[in-house]
Structure formats: C-alpha cells, structure tokens
Amino acid sequence: MSVFYLQNTESQIYEVGVFFGGSNFIGDVGATNYIAPNQGAFGALLKWNRSPRHAFRASVIFSDLEGIDGKSDDPRRIQRGYSFNTNVLEISLGMEFTFWDFDLHVSGMKGTPYLYSGISVLNHDNYFFDQNGNYTSENTNSWAYGIPMVLGYKTNISNHLVLAAEVGARYTFSDELDGSVPDSESREQFSFGNTNSNDWYVFSGITLTYTFGRRPCYCGF
Numbered sequence: 001m002s003v004f005y006l007q008n009t010e011s012q013i014y015e016v017g018v019f020f021g022g023s024n025f026i027g028d029v030g031a032t033n034y035i036a037p038n039q040g041a042f043g044a045l046l047k048w049n050r051s052p053r054h055a056f057r058a059s060v061i062f063s064d065l066e067g068i069d070g071k072s073d074d075p076r077r078i079q080r081g082y083s084f085n086t087n088v089l090e091i092s093l094g095m096e097f098t099f100w101d102f103d104l105h106v107s108g109m110k111g112t113p114y115l116y117s118g119i120s121v122l123n124h125d126n127y128f129f130d131q132n133g134n135y136t137s138e139n140t141n142s143w144a145y146g147i148p149m150v151l152g153y154k155t156n157i158s159n160h161l162v163l164a165a166e167v168g169a170r171y172t173f174s175d176e177l178d179g180s181v182p183d184s185e186s187r188e189q190f191s192f193g194n195t196n197s198n199d200w201y202v203f204s205g206i207t208l209t210y211t212f213g214r215r216p217c218y219c220g221f
Contacts, residue, residue, distance in 0.1 A: 016046050062087075065124070
C-alpha cells in the first residue's frame with residue numbers, strides 16, 4: 001500500500017495592513033510612565049498565518065521619540081531640564097501567538113488575545129547634551145537592536161478585515177537613544193544617567209489588516 005501526502009504551500013492565509021498609534025520613551029530623560037503616548041506613530045505590517053494559533057509577522061514603524069524632563073515626576077530631572085525629540089524607524093520580525101484558535105476560514109465573528117515577540121532594529125540620530133544642557137546633534141545615526149514584547153487583542157470585522165489593539169514595549173540593547181551616552185568617544189565627558197539600565201520605548205495603537213489566500217489543502221491517500 002502506498003501513502004501520499006500532498007500539501008499546497010501556496011495557499012496559506014496572509015494579512016497586510018497598517019498600524020496607527022503613538023509612542024513614548026523610557027530612559028534617562030523625561031517621564032518614566034510605561035504607557036503614555038506623546039508622539040504619533042504609523043507603519044505597515046505583513047503576517048503569514050501558519051496555523052490558527054501562530055503567525056510570522058514583519059513590520060515597519062515610523063515615529064518620533066520624545067523625552068522632556070519637565071514632564072517627569074522626579075524633582076532632579078525637573079531641575080535639570082533636559083529634553084529631546086528624535087525621528088526613529090523600527091523594523092521588526094518575529095512570531096505572533098494567539099491565546100485561542102483564530103481560524104479565518106471559519107465563518108462568524110471571532111476574537112482572541114495575542115502575544116508577539118521577536119527582534120527589532122531601530123534607526124535613530126546620535127546627539128548629546130553639552131555643558132549647558134543644550135541638545136547637540138552628532139550628525140550621525142545608529143541602529144539599536146531590541147526585543148519587542150507586545151500584548152494585544154484582535155477580532156475580525158468582516159470576511160477580509162481584522163482589527164486589533166495592542167501595546168508593545170521594546171527593550172533595547174542600547175543606552176544611546178536619549179543622548180545620555182554620546183556616540184563619539186571624544187564626548188564621553190557628557191555621559192550621564194544610569195549606565196546599568198538600557199533604554200525602552202513603547203508603541204501603543206491599532207492595526208487594521210486585509211486577509212487574502214485560500215485555505216491550505218492537506219490530502220492523504
């Protein structure tokens with residue numbers, strides 16, 4: 001007896017869509033609220049749903065990161081009075097896991113919480129604060145690697161549209177995002193803050209994706 005197993009690998013479900021929301025920074029400058037969007041963020045994402053419980057996900061998000069000591073609850077930061085605002089671009093790749101099955105081939109409304117994690121890279125400008133506390137550009141930029149930790153909830157709002165709300169903190173392997181560690185060695189005297197604590201940033205917002213592709217065909221004889 002012969003057994004054959006055929007799989008149509010071109011019939012997976014895909015999602016493509018947009019992200020809209022806000023960002024906030026957590027580091028050595030500004031407030032330290034965990035979820036407090038103070039700048040807009042927008043981007044695009046693509047998902048490849050490998051099963052009703054997990055999907056590969058890629059995204060590109062543009063935003064500004066802003067830190068203002070005057071908005072902090074720390075009296076020392078308020079007195080110091082530093083502030084910055086820098087354009088950033090994040091590219092992220094990883095896997096999304098749903099708490100419950102989210103099968104887009106089954107009719108009817110459905111929803112589930114989900115988690116997303118993987119790796120991210122953030123392009124940011126380099127700068128420092130001089131002896132007078134002035135924000136000074138170094139006219140260079142760097143890439144900061146990080147780990148996204150995202151919690152969200154998604155639901156289908158039509159046969160081809162999925163709406164989700166999510167909050168995602170990014171732990172970075174860098175302490176340079178807020179200018180507390182100048183990129184140039186010649187400016188090391190302007191370093192400040194806690195050198196044992198790296199920078200974080202958070203994206204909070206909604207995603208709207210369009211689904212397409214046919215149900216995978218698994219045939220056994």
